[in-house]
Amino acid sequence: MSHIQYTISRSGTYYYNRRVPKHAVDSYGQFIRQALSKDPLEAEAFSKRLSDVLEGAWSAATDAPAVNISTIIASFRPRSFVLSEIAEEYLSLKAIDERPPRVALSGFISLAGDRDVSQYTREDAKLFVRHLEMKGNKTATIRRRINSLSAILNYAYSELDLEKRNPFTRLFIQNEGDDVFKRGTFTNEQLKWGYDKALSSGSTVKLLMPLLGETGCRLAEIVGLRLDDIDLENKVIHIRPNSARRLKNKTSERVVPWVGYAKLATEQALKQADDQWLFPQYIKAGHCYATHASNALNKWLKKDFGGQTAHSLRHTFRDRLRAVECPMDMIDQIGGWRSVGGIGAGYGQGYSGVQVSRWLRLVSISLVHCDTTFNQVID
Numbered sequence: 001m002s003h004i005q006y007t008i009s010r011s012g013t014y015y016y017n018r019r020v021p022k023h024a025v026d027s028y029g030q031f032i033r034q035a036l037s038k039d040p041l042e043a044e045a046f047s048k049r050l051s052d053v054l055e056g057a058w059s060a061a062t063d064a065p066a067v068n069i070s071t072i073i074a075s076f077r078p079r080s081f082v083l084s085e086i087a088e089e090y091l092s093l094k095a096i097d098e099r100p101p102r103v104a105l106s107g108f109i110s111l112a113g114d115r116d117v118s119q120y121t122r123e124d125a126k127l128f129v130r131h132l133e134m135k136g137n138k139t140a141t142i143r144r145r146i147n148s149l150s151a152i153l154n155y156a157y158s159e160l161d162l163e164k165r166n167p168f169t170r171l172f173i174q175n176e177g178d179d180v181f182k183r184g185t186f187t188n189e190q191l192k193w194g195y196d197k198a199l200s201s202g203s204t205v206k207l208l209m210p211l212l213g214e215t216g217c218r219l220a221e222i223v224g225l226r227l228d229d230i231d232l233e234n235k236v237i238h239i240r241p242n243s244a245r246r247l248k249n250k251t252s253e254r255v256v257p258w259v260g261y262a263k264l265a266t267e268q269a270l271k272q273a274d275d276q277w278l279f280p281q282y283i284k285a286g287h288c289y290a291t292h293a294s295n296a297l298n299k300w301l302k303k304d305f306g307g308q309t310a311h312s313l314r315h316t317f318r319d320r321l322r323a324v325e326c327p328m329d330m331i332d333q334i335g336g337w338r339s340v341g342g343i344g345a346g347y348g349q350g351y352s353g354v355q356v357s358r359w360l361r362l363v364s365i366s367l368v369h370c371d372t373t374f375n376q377v378i379d
Helices: 024-026 038-056 069-076 083-093 099-112 122-134 137-157 187-199 205-213 219-223 261-271 290-304 310-323 328-335 353-361 370-377
Strands: 007-010 013-019 033-035 236-239 254-259
Touching: 013 038, 024 038, 033 038, 033 069, 033 370, 038 069, 083 099, 083 137, 099 122, 099 137, 122 137, 187 205, 187 261, 187 290, 205 219, 205 261, 205 290, 205 310, 219 290, 236 261, 254 353, 290 310, 310 328, 310 353, 328 353
Parallel strands: none
Antiparallel strands: 007 013, 013 033, 236 254
16 A cells, blocks of 8 residues: 555555546546656655646546556656766757867766766766876866866756756865976077978978967867868958867857968968868868877977977967067957956957957067077077
8 A cells, every 4th residue: 555645555666556537448448557666755746747647638528639658657757868968968069179078078988887967976076087197197187077077067967957066076186286397488589490491391281380370279270270261362260160170169269360471371271272171181081180280290399399399389379479468358369268357358349350460460470580590500
């Protein structure tokens, strides 16, 4: 027996058990008996909701079709999603670079399993951190992986209406920040020598140096450019997501004027472009392989510039703008950085193309001047 109306309990399971009114017997039979739940509170809630549905159906016209009781009960149960499923939904809605969250997701699932999102615990999250530490990952890398997973779970808990603390919230990483490598920067003489070398080398990958160094763009933003992103008439490039690569964040989408060496490098790159992509050799099967370009470019940069990398060009670019006292929100707009200038920086339409171009011309490496001292050292 059961104290819950219209239910009986058998072997720990509560069943909906009710006699059917005479006028509905042809559609439902004389009795309805359907498993509800092992949990008494859940069974009571399901019983009440099912009764409301049935009584509504039975009070309708006699020729109304019978309701599917199994389907009705299934609809009472909360949505259940394994992590990989909700992650796909999250990524399909977010205009972000999918690679970092997918790397984090793959590593976590291989360690903790692909389970219902409600089942993950704080210990699962801590285990993942310890695993990354033992593999020798930098603390900044670990933090990025944690943030990716935390964002996915926040989305899941919100969509599934789960009152659950995110297991990745405020996770401690031992000695976080102590392993930060202070990335070097290029001198103007090094940039000038490198740009000239790139333009005269006939190497497509070396053209990336002046393109990155004079625009402040991320490598994937340049390598993934489509031809229709390049406005030859107005001398600007449109940094926007496309079918081969997404952008890092919303502020990454922008228009960047090109001046000086960036213009020359673009014109050379266009000579080897196909009918769709500026760097077609790095677009395979509809995906932008910026890592391949990075490896090739870094091999040259590390050899000729004392260990500098492609990303050092972006850091150098920001420092060059700071050196001429460019406003911080202008720097953020040019480079597509998330604004660090406070709440007010997010309001308004931003700076015009003319204003942006003026600052880029101010810091651009001269096409004429050359410091021969660096050439002599390199040669």
